[in-house]
Amino acid sequence: MTTPDFEPQLVRWRHHLHRHPETGFEEVQTADYVASVLKALGLEVHRGIGGTGLVANLTVGDGKGVIGLRADMDALAITETAEGRAHASQMPGRMHACGHDGHMAMVLGAAQLLRERRNFNGTVRFIFQPAEEHGRGAKAMMDDGLFERFPVDEIYGAHNMPGLPAGHFATRTGGIMASEDNFVIHVKGRGTHAARPHMGVDPLVIAAEIVLALQTIVSRSLDPSMPAVISCTEFITDGIRNAIPSNVIIKGDTRSYAPEVQALLEQRMREVSVGICSTHGAECAFEYTHEFAPTVNWDQCVPTALAAATAVAGADKVDGNVQPMMISEDFGAFLRVVPGAFVFIGNGDNGAPGSTPLHNARYDFNDSVLPVGARYFAELARIRLPH
Structure with a gap:
């Protein structure tokens, strides 16, 4: 049983966090608020891990098992457009457009339930991670000794998903979310008057050719059974209406699941870009960086996640073989180090409440979830740490 105020308390926590969003590594007030809630629950709280990250511990009994429950804390640099929303962001240019406010409230709620019920034997670590959105926070916490100072046997995380019925669960064994690699291609030509194109080397035309050629890599250089995406998302020039530019910068990202695919994409993208530039007498500078590891669930942990989801929602609301998605999640960095599962x-x-897409200026976490x-x-704690 839970106290009558449990669900309203979750909403109050979530709405406070939604009103006060902070972006990656700036979650100072967020961490203060989360720590104050955890301390009020009587938990041992450790601050400043990986910057603004924190860990709270709850031990019951003499069990040696330890599991981690993770929530992400950062918001996005988006201006919320939600007229009439009482808990709308009070921070201009910042909003919880990905639901991390809800993720924090859920893990805080789990801490309250476990402290009250004490129906497990062992230690639960509540891990609140900064800077998930740009794939930096998990590494920062681990570089700061997260798992050496606070070792766990397993770690579990979750993300809300618009497009999936409210309160339903979905996961899978193996890869569930992709890696994300970023690229910057700088095409250096020679600018000239728009009426005299033969006097220059037009980087705009060359860059356009590169954008189109990159689309052939997945279809012609990659095994069709291996998923991957190459997306050019920015096209920046230093030209004006009547002047052909000297420089064009193409930015974008790639998504995939396997290290060998990442390596192939980088190699072929570099070869295509440099080759096309060379053909047209332009210079090319190519940068390729690894931002997010793929999120790959451990075989032995997925049954636990499914059992917990089934106990809470019922078997008819649990999908144990969801299609992998090409979105990325910093939780994947944790899963490279310790066993765990993500749902x-x-x-x-x-069109129901909560169906507005993630990263949309009108998005809101569904309080019923x-x-x-x-x-x-x-x-999860009750199952993995039986008393």
């Missing part, structure tokens, strides 16, 4: 929790679909997620995280 999606439905936020709403087909909060108790479902809190009970899910608490159930």
Whole structure:
């Protein structure tokens, strides 16, 4: 049983966090608030891990098992457009457009449930991670000795998912979310008057050719059974209406699941870009960086996630073989070091509350999902740390 105020408390926590969003490594007030809640629950709290990250510990009994429950804390640099929303962001140019406010509230709720019920034997570590959105926070926490100072046997995380019915769960064994690599291609030509194109080397035309040629890499250089995406998302020039530019910069990202695919994409993109530039007498500077590791669930941990989800939502609301998605999640960095599993929790679909897409200026976490997620995280502890 839970106290009558449990679900309203989850909403109050979530709405406070939504009103006060902070972006990656700037989550000072967020960490202060989360720490104050955890301390009020009587938990041991450790601050400043990887910058603004924190860990809270709850031990019951004499069990040696330890699991980690992770929530991400950062918001996005987006201006919220939600007229009439009482808990809308009070920070101009910042909003929780990805639901990390809800993720924090769910893990705080799990902490409250586990402290009250004490129906496990061992230690639960509540891990609040900064800077998930740009793939930096997990590494920062681990570089700061996260798992040496606070070792865990397993770690579990979740993300709300618009498009999935509210309160439904979905996961899979193996790769569930892709890696993300970023690229910058700088085409250096020779600018000239727009009426005298033969006097220059037009980097705009060359860059356009590169953008089109990059699309052939997945279709012609990669095994069709290996998923990958190459997306050019920015095209920047120093030209004006009547002047052909000297420089064009192409930016974008790639998504994939396997290190050998990442290596192939980088190699072929470099070869294509340099080759096309050379053909047209332009210079090429090519940069390729690895931002997110793929999120790959461990075989032995997925059954635990499925059992907890089934206990909370019912078997008819749990999909144990969801299609992998090409989105990326910093939780993948943790799974390269310790066993664990990640799940999606439905936020709403087909125009229902919670169905607005992630990273949309009108997005909002669905409050009806909060108790479902809190009970899910608490159930993981009960299952993995039996008393």
